[in-house]
Amino acid sequence: MKRITIDPITRLEGHGKIELFLDDDGNVANAYLQIPELRGFEKFCEGRPVEELPRITPRICGVCPSAHHMASTKATDAVYHVNPPPAAKKLRELYYCAHMCHSHIAHFYALAAPDFVLGPTADPAERNILGVVARVGLEIGGEVIKHRAYAQEIQAVIGGKATHSVCGLPGGMSRAITEEERAVFEEKAKSMVEFAKFSLKLFDDVVLANKGYVDLITGDIYTMQSYYMGMVDANNKVNFYDGNIRVVDPEGKEVAKFKPADYLDYVAEHTEPWSYLKFPFLKKVGWKGFVEGKESGVYRVAPLARLNVADGMATPIAQEAYERMYQTLGGKPVHATLAMHWARLVELMYAAERLLELSQDKEVADPNVRTIPTATPDEGVGVVEAPRGTLFHHYQTDERGIVKKVNLIVATGNNHAAICMSIKKAAQGLIKAGQVVSEGLLNMVEMAFRAYDPCMACATHTLPGQMPLEVIIRDHQGNVLQTLSRNLS
Amino acid sequence: MGNPILSDDGVGFRIVEELENRYDEREVTVIATDLAGLSLLDLILGYDKVIIIDSIQTGEGKVGQVYRLDAEDFTTTRHAASPHDVNLATALELGKRLGLSVPREIVIIAIEVQDVTTFGESCTPKVERAIPAAVKMVARELAGWGRHKDTGLGDQA
Numbered sequence: 073m074k075r076i077t078i079d080p081i082t083r084l085e086g087h088g089k090i091e092l093f094l095d096d097d098g099n100v101a102n103a104y105l106q107i108p109e110l111r112g113f114e115k116f117c118e119g120r121p122v123e124e125l126p127r128i129t130p131r132i133c134g135v136c137p138s139a140h141h142m143a144s145t146k147a148t149d150a151v152y153h154v155n156p157p158p159a160a161k162k163l164r165e166l167y168y169c170a171h172m173c174h175s176h177i178a179h180f181y182a183l184a185a186p187d188f189v190l191g192p193t194a195d196p197a198e199r200n201i202l203g204v205v206a207r208v209g210l211e212i213g214g215e216v217i218k219h220r221a222y223a224q225e226i227q228a229v230i231g232g233k234a235t236h237s238v239c240g241l242p243g244g245m246s247r248a249i250t251e252e253e254r255a256v257f258e259e260k261a262k263s264m265v266e267f268a269k270f271s272l273k274l275f276d277d278v279v280l281a282n283k284g285y286v287d288l289i290t291g292d293i294y295t296m297q298s299y300y301m302g303m304v305d306a307n308n309k310v311n312f313y314d315g316n317i318r319v320v321d322p323e324g325k326e327v328a329k330f331k332p333a334d335y336l337d338y339v340a341e342h343t344e345p346w347s348y349l350k351f352p353f354l355k356k357v358g359w360k361g362f363v364e365g366k367e368s369g370v371y372r373v374a375p376l377a378r379l380n381v382a383d384g385m386a387t388p389i390a391q392e393a394y395e396r397m398y399q400t401l402g403g404k405p406v407h408a409t410l411a412m413h414w415a416r417l418v419e420l421m422y423a424a425e426r427l428l429e430l431s432q433d434k435e436v437a438d439p440n441v442r443t444i445p446t447a448t449p450d451e452g453v454g455v456v457e458a459p460r461g462t463l464f465h466h467y468q469t470d471e472r473g474i475v476k477k478v479n480l481i482v483a484t485g486n487n488h489a490a491i492c493m494s495i496k497k498a499a500q501g502l503i504k505a506g507q508v509v510s511e512g513l514l515n516m517v518e519m520a521f522r523a524y525d526p527c528m529a530c531a532t533h534t535l536p537g538q539m540p541l542e543v544i545i546r547d548h549q550g551n552v553l554q555t556l557s558r559n560l561s
Numbered sequence: 562m563g564n565p566i567l568s569d570d571g572v573g574f575r576i577v578e579e580l581e582n583r584y585d586e587r588e589v590t591v592i593a594t595d596l597a598g599l600s601l602l603d604l605i606l607g608y609d610k611v612i613i614i615d616s617i618q619t620g621e622g623k624v625g626q627v628y629r630l631d632a633e634d635f636t637t638t639r640h641a642a643s644p645h646d647v648n649l650a651t652a653l654e655l656g657k658r659l660g661l662s663v664p665r666e667i668v669i670i671a672i673e674v675q676d677v678t679t680f681g682e683s684c685t686p687k688v689e690r691a692i693p694a695a696v697k698m699v700a701r702e703l704a705g706w707g708r709h710k711d712t713g714l715g716d717q718a
Contacts, residue, residue: 116566116680131566134595178599201655213659221603234604235594 090495090521090543094553098505101548103496104346105488105521117478122151122449122469125478126240129465132482138171138227138237139458139483140465142313145240147465150333150452151473152242152445159438160244165313166257166430167230167239168456172312172423173264174223175459176375176416179525180271181216184413187519188279192288193512208274219267222260226427229253244442254437261428265389268424272393272417279414280400289410290401293501294520296494297322297364297407299354299371301486302378303457304329309386310378310422312457318381319354322366324405326381328356332455335464339481342489351489352481362493370493373461373486374524375415380405385418387425393418409494412523449473458483460525484526494520503545514543514556562615564595568681569674569688572695573614576670579696589703602652602661610666612702613649614695616688617671625691626673627698634669670698 095101113132117125126144130137142164149156156164182201186194190203198206205213224234230249231237239246249257279285288294304318305311317335319328330338341350342359353359353369360368371377385391397414398404406415430436449472454465461483468477484491498520502513543556563573574593581591592604605611617628632653656663672695675685683689 111678112680128566131564131595134564134600137595182599200651202651202658205655205658210659213655217599217602217655217659217661220599224600224603235592235596 090517092499092503092517092543092545093550094503094545094547096548098507098547100496100499100503103492103499105492105495106347113480114478117475120475122148122467122473122475123242125465125467125475127236127238129480130237136171136175136458136460136483138168138231139456139463141231141237141240142168142171143454143456143458143463143465145242145454146314146332146456147452147454147467148240148242150454151449151467151469152452153447153449154243154443154445156244157438157440157443159248159435160441160443161314162430162433162436163230163245163249163441164240166427166436167227167237168313169423169427169430170223170226170230172459173268173420173427174220174227176420176423177216177220177223177267177271179459180413180416180420183522183525184416185278187515187522188275188282188285188413192516192519193510196511196515199515208278212274215267215270219264222264226257226260229257241442243445246442248439248441249437251437254431254434257431258428261424261431264424265421265428268417268421269389271420275414275417289408289414291408293498294409294494294523295407296372296409296490296497297366298490299327299357299369300377300380300405301371301373301462302381303455303462304382305386307386308383310382310384310419310457311386312423314456317455317462319371320381320405322364322405322407324380328354332453332464335453335455335466335481339464341481347488349485349488352486353489362489362496364493370489371486372490373483374412374459375419376406376409376412377461378457379415379418385422387422387429390418390422390425393421409520409523412525416525460484461486484524487524487526491521491524491526494523509545509554511556514554518543562594562601562613564677565593566680566682568676568679569684570616570677571682572616572672572674572684572688572692575684575692576614576672576695576699579692580699583700584703599652599655601649602656602663605664605667606656607662608664610706611664611668612699613667613669614699615669615671616674616677618674618677622673624673624675624685625687627691627695628669628671628673629698629702630669630671632667632669668702670695670702 089106091104092100093102117128126141126148129140129144132140181204185204186199186201189207190199227237228234231239232246299319299321301317301319303311303315305315308318316329316331318326321327328338338355339352340355341352343350354371357369379394385394397418398406401408401411449469451468456463463483464481466479467475469475495517499517502516503509544552545554547553563570565571565574577591577593594604632650653663672688672691674688
């Protein structure tokens, strides 16, 4: 097979590309995922007061700004060596659970459900949220919009603005909520719990009851053996807002549990000539290439990973759903990439229940939500579990709190190697010599990518919320055989 | 719409800044947002008419060119809308099908831009020079809707 060097600088036009290279026999030899780079983020932050970063970093992404806001705020706590009062932590976690609800609902109904409700080879004109609503009913569409709006409203009240959160400060929050506001949150959270239950049931009725889909989920082309990483609380249960970071191996055994501040002892980043985006890997295992298994330092984050690393969910209905998932899929850990969609709904259940718990806790409306920092700022790390995975913000400042250095490892960035591997595996399984490559087949390759709910906006700090994507198939000499485009216009 | 820290992708924010204090807020709401997809739908529901102001890269236009488009001009992307993203056209269609109060008129004022890949708070020179023309276009659009009086803090359309 001829070796083809890709020059990312001349090829990329502002959207993502999956390039599949066929060998002489027409089988898939290699797959590459490329995303355009945005230049100068670290430089942009340098010289600014560090407490501005919680308002700047959310601009990286119009889809998950709240995750950056929270990780950044926690990083500023660490830089100033300050501990927020309990009410502030609860309020932050409440806000953050609302964000998880908002994000997971949008992803499942708009991005995942179309493949399952309409079928992965259905006409693209139908295979979207409009098709889902046409199939499952307008009423359900209304419920999706309503509950997303509830989550958004909770974030807007706590965050300060509907369009951009400004509440996070080093040592706490900019304002407390009132008892009236708390009561409104409680009502919305109750509705959210019901909707989360409904969503799990929908998955049951539409996906799990369909043997074809279950085979798809558990099939070999979408399975990958890797390490998993996620945040857990003191009881090793999933927590989105705070805790330690736990890593398990492909057999489910814990191999590390560390504090956010120590992440550089555990995570390193590999670079490849064909991609601007780096490839995080587990330092102690080492980078062995894009390979699966225990000897390779590739790890995965996000819903399936979080459930794999934890011992369970901290709320009852989510715990039931968790147990059911593992029972159905044959025990822990689950390596089936498409099971991420199921795991996402289990997390939605937990986020909704936790949202209710916190909104019923009177302390969340306590007026004391800020500890003023007194220590000299220097360096700190803030970590949260973003909807798409573990998100690290690491800042270094001078003694006045002016930013000297910024390092971010974003959720999707952690999954970068795994995404490339999943795409390749799916492509190799689906596209074989002499086969006509239909749009439906290419969509199934793309499903491997989409299960990760990738937010390339964060990964390269690219355009918020928009991820146009092209899938290109080339023969063994690099000539283009076929292209499939999404959202390019 | 846009991203105020991504150079030319912030042009929408700059235009909206010029318009902010010129209208009675009971009649005209001015919002600057970097949100996308379904979240955009949330922001425009309940209004009669919406003007969306954003950067665009058509691949053929001259940098600094200002276009006026309607939502129909985006229907091709709706049909190619993939499960990968809920774009504006799809979000609007969804709102309509669900019987939500989607604005009955949607106009898009788009500026052809140069650089949306470098972090920065200012626009490139040609885009910067296009801002007054774009502001005028928006003001003209609002004046055309009849009821909205520009308080005259800027150029008259």
